[in-house]
Amino acid sequence: MASKPPVTPAFSLAIDAMGGDAAPEVVLDGLELAAERHPEGRFLLLGDEARVGAALARRKRAARICSVRHAPDTIPGDMKPTAALRIRGSSMRLAIDAVAAGEAAGVVSAGNTGALMALAKIVLKTLPELDRPALAAIGPSARGDVVMLDLGANVQCDARNLVEFAVMGDAFARAVLGLTTPSIGLLNVGSEELKGDDRVRAAAETLRDSHLGANFRGFIEGHDITAGTVDVVVTDGFTGNVALKTGEGALKLMRDLLRQVFTSSVPARLGYLLARPALDRLREWMDPRRYNGAILIGLRGVVVKSHGGTDALGFAHAVDVAMDMVTHGFNESIRDGMAKLATQSRALPV
Amino acid sequence: MASKPPVTPAFSLAIDAMGGDAAPEVVLDGLELAAERHPEGRFLLLGDEARVGAALARRKRAARICSVRHAPDTIPGDMKPTAALRIRGSSMRLAIDAVAAGEAAGVVSAGNTGALMALAKIVLKTLPELDRPALAAIGPSARGDVVMLDLGANVQCDARNLVEFAVMGDAFARAVLGLTTPSIGLLNVGSEELKGDDRVRAAAETLRDSHLGANFRGFIEGHDITAGTVDVVVTDGFTGNVALKTGEGALKLMRDLLRQVFTSSVPARLGYLLARPALDRLREWMDPRRYNGAILIGLRGVVVKSHGGTDALGFAHAVDVAMDMVTHGFNESIRDGMAKLATQSRALPV
Structure with a gap:
């Protein structure tokens, strides 16, 4: 990961395929659009293998750049973050785990905002400079x-x-x-x-x-x-x-x-x-x-939260943002900035 | 004033006739409108006696309910509050002084905002309950x-x-x-x-x-x-x-x-x-x-700041607000509320 010597992850993004009001259909429609814009991207989809796999099979472009991995659980939209943290097999958790393991450079989810923020902070952790x-x-x-x-x-x-x-x-x-x-x-x-x-x-x-x-x-x-x-x-x-x-x-x-x-x-x-x-x-x-x-920026990995009620176009925009961050070395740029700040005459206020 | 036994002030409002971008003309046009809406009101105009007097003479309705008192100075729109505090003969200061002296129940000014806030706080003081x-x-x-x-x-x-x-x-x-x-x-x-x-x-x-x-x-x-x-x-x-x-x-x-x-x-x-x-x-x-x-609420007297660039209609609206506060016993209502709060079981956090 970010703190180790840079290894290109196998996947550009891990996608929480079960997050959002009309998941997985809207998520996959969004990926069908994203596949056109980012043909070089590789996406790992986390979710119910049968449902996500069937939905993916119906979308030719997305199928070319997406792989599915089974996640037995889904975090409901109204679940408290503390409860969400205990569900280890959720699509959201496994997507974040894939980033922590260095398999993917970032994660996109249209699921529960509080849960995503809590999970991402705990699993991915803050960049050491911040x-x-x-x-x-x-x-x-x-x-x-x-x-x-x-x-x-x-x-x-x-x-x-x-x-x-x-x-x-x-x-x-x-x-x-x-x-x-x-x-x-x-x-x-x-x-x-x-x-x-x-x-x-x-x-x-x-x-x-x-x-x-x-x-x-x-x-x-x-x-x-x-x-x-x-x-x-x-x-x-x-x-x-x-x-x-x-x-x-x-x-x-x-x-x-x-x-x-x-x-x-x-x-x-x-x-x-x-x-x-x-x-x-x-x-x-x-x-x-x-x-x-x-x-959510400043973590060891890119984390983008799509609105839960958005449509395919909206989800594709969230993927665009995440892809921009992944491909333009966003976290490296933060680390550069923090390193410059550390060497400057006036110290940071504490 | 508010802390003494209630004496009805001679004037409903003291008006800073020199405050605002197009004073005193816009102020007096505003008062001409206000005179229609508040025929029972009595306004004390502070400003250059010759200019304000001449402008007032051209407005029949306003002339019926307004008196002019000379103020030798005007506070420029860009003056720092600290400098404005030192000008004791400004139209704004004398208008606030009239409220402090119990001559008027409130003040309306379209002049320098920072100066008005600083002067009002220092001259009128905060209600003792607040x-x-x-x-x-x-x-x-x-x-x-x-x-x-x-x-x-x-x-x-x-x-x-x-x-x-x-x-x-x-x-x-x-x-x-x-x-x-x-x-x-x-x-x-x-x-x-x-x-x-x-x-x-x-x-x-x-x-x-x-x-x-x-x-x-x-x-x-x-x-x-x-x-x-x-x-x-x-x-x-x-x-x-x-x-x-x-x-x-x-x-x-x-x-x-x-x-x-x-x-x-x-x-x-x-x-x-x-x-x-x-x-x-x-x-x-x-x-x-x-x-x-x-x-500016919570002071011993009503203080309304009109936008400096407003027209007659806008100024008349600011007068409406001040008149509503004066005639509906606004400060008495605050004191009632604070007294109730003081007697309630759970004390105010300090």
Whole structure:
């Protein structure tokens, strides 16, 4: 694995074939799409051998790059993480075990989020250079895609954690968004240097003096996330989780109101029909499936959580993110960043 | 004032006539509208006597209920609060002084936010029952208006502060939204009882056992704000500030994209024209002017900050909020709530 001399794993990804609302069918439909995009990928499917094998046999492209391994159990969507940890034969657990054993470089699951996070942390463990892993996601902004982290893996964070999140976010934006010098912002209540608490001020000072200093844009505010002021938004897990869900809630409110507007009268319905091609492009651009996948980063292996209710296209997007991380040496990039940070004059705040 | 035996102040509100981008003209246009809505109100205008007097003379309705008092200075929009504190003859300072002296029950200013918050806190002081004041605002949701606090007055908060914010938010929703039993939610990263940090869990426990217990809906998440799950959203100033600005940013992104959609083609333009009456109703419903006014609550007097760039309608809305607070005994309601809390079995966390 990551800490041993690099051996190319037999499989690019281990897939929890039983995770998600309509598994294994939607998972396999997603892999059928992924097979087109990643013909060089090799996927190990964990799940009920009979069901998954039969479903795979019906999908020619996926069948070419997938192997099935039996997992006797499935973790229900509402099971507590503590209970999930005790089920050793679950499809999710065996998929993570395959990564820990060096058989696969990463895992994708549309199953129980809490269980995946708990299992991945315990089985895969945090990269030795880091204090804690973080949960990241990609979202839309007026100026292109934005990476935000932490989204809830760490409810309480200190300055050191925030600096590590910046290093991880930088590596992620390089690997997945394909940016060479992603800009980084630290979420705060104002952009002036004196704003915020000691924690964000200490993190900002360390980042300014680090190898990321040239791309560090200092403090940003909530409205900067969707404005696309920076490529990487760094924040603690409490604030990040609330900000993500508040932004999603605001967009949902607007969508619901627009639906009301366009069904409120005959002229409005007609107006909708005329503007529909343009509105469809907008819908496609903001499609949640395009942004499917919460990524638990900082572990010894790539871990991507697909939304449990997504469709094949959404699952395929989650696979895209995981493949980008695997093929662009994401974890090596984090380790490089942390090594640079360690040699810099100003030590990390502890 | 509030701590002395109640004496009805001569003026309902003291108005900083020189605050805001287009003062005093926009302020006086706002008061002309306010005079229609509050014919029983009495407003003391602080500002350059010649300019404000001349502007007032041109507005008949406002002239009937406003008096002008000279203020030799004006606080610029970009002045640091520490510098603003030293200008003793500013229109903002003299307006706040009028509240401190018991001449007016509250103050409205569209001037420098930081200066207003600093001056109000120092001159008016916090209600003796409370630990700290908070910044609140009203926003739109799918199920009616929602009050949120704190929005940035307190970057670091403990459980006691969160409980006080709930008491203040309850009083505010009664006075300004006219609700008899406003529902209250505590912002967290999940709605389960075990989620979040010690601080939010301790605050939730105190609220559950308090006189607000019946209306306390426990933990809510970011998306609940715009869903209108509760009438009052309680959170710390860091999270609240980020959430507010993130939500505003998401709505702005959507508006900008819709503008692009409706100008992208001839059919889309035509569609816009047909749907326009319904879209105009939506725009009116979400009009930022309707939600103008950040309210610094918990001080010995009502303090409302109007947006500096708003127009007459927006300023009149800020006056509405202040008048609602003044006439519905807002501060008495907070003191009642705090007194009830003090007598309840479970003491406030310290």
